[in-house]
């Protein structure tokens with residue numbers, strides 16, 4: 001006699017059933033069911049013949065899933081129930097043995113860990129591709145100069161290669177974060193049962209090896225409660241999406257007529273339905289806008305886990321949709337960046353003209369005074385006076401006559417005009433990590449080595 005006398009309310013069913021979205025865990029569920037069947041065999045729960053029947057049945061289920069012919073039924077609450085039901089339809093009563101020594105609690109945690117490990121690997125691969133492209137662009141544009149900005153005001157000139165390498169290192173850190181998430185996901189929950197462990201001493205280490213985990217979760221309560229690996233993946237994805245958003249934003253800005261530093265890749269842009277002259281950098285705009293959605297996924301999952309007593313609660317079913325959406329979003333965004341990068345055309349002349357704005361050499365004039373013994377703070381004041389005078393007079397800094405210089409500081413002489421001479425400001429940034437050609441060459445080598453180390 002079944003435990004329940006009433007059928008579930010349809011509204012409850014709609015709320016409670018996860019099949020709509022967790023069906024994408026099916027391939028992982030089949031794989032772990034195979035490993036679990038072997039563990040049951042090892043523990044003497046199923047005999048040789050039963051094991052073979054179960055494995056053949058799971059192969060048949062797998063084929064149905066792959067071909068899209070798997071008959072999901074409205075009564076299937078989730079993917080785990082669907083697969084067990086179908087397995088039993090195919091192989092008969094012995095199918096009912098597959099759930100021995102297993103709970104959907106350790107099962108779903110295992111599927112999810114497999115998903116995270118795999119997708120973290122995909123993110124690393126996509127990121128690596130982006131890093132290669134960015135490094136290539138940095139090499140190509142190492143001699144091009146543009147203004148660097150702070151507060152989106154022209155600040156100091158930099159090499160475009162240098163600026164692009166700032167993107168490189170930003171995304172390079174994301175690789176490490178996805179790897180940490182993958183490592184967290186490499187501990188096997190399966191074999192923990194509902195929460196307390198099993199009445200069979202299954203070979204968990206063997207299951208772990210078969211499924212590509214490198215260790216087992218050592219506490220059964222922790223195993224079914226833990227979603228840290230998903231949170232860590234989402235944190236990595238959220239920050240990565242945030243980085244892509246900043247890159248997208250720069251491409252958008254740079255491709256305006258006002259900046260005119262680049263033309264976005266045509267295959268990643270759209271026209272306007274009304275204004276024929278337009279080429280809109282849609283892909284870059286969408287990179288810019290996807291980040292909050294990925295961050296929201298992270299917030300959702302930490303929100304679900306917040307205050308949740310151990311061990312499993314149905315709340316944890318809410319881990320999936322944000323995780324899946326974030327994974328799809330970050331991977332698509334990374335593919336879009338990789339796709340659009342080679343097609344961007346940089347306008348070296350426009351950038352150089354903007355970088356030739358003498359005002360961006362103000363710090364270098366101050367440093368000239370510092371070399372002559374003036375404390376930097378005083379030098380800053382002197383140059384502030386020069387800048388103000390030039391602006392008021394409507395002339396560039398270099399047009400201030402030699403005889404007027406002494407009125408600002410008697411430390412100023414002809415070298416003032418040399419410092420303002422185009423180019424000297426950029427090549428003077430000789431510090432490690434700076435934008436001078438020599439420092440940039442070192443940096444390119446370091447970036448290449450760090451990429452090579454990724455294997």
Ligand code: ARG
Nearest residue numbers: 018078104105108312316317
């Ligand atoms: N669909 C469930 C989830 O995604 C599977 C685990 C159900 N466990 C349970 N005790 N009802 O979390």
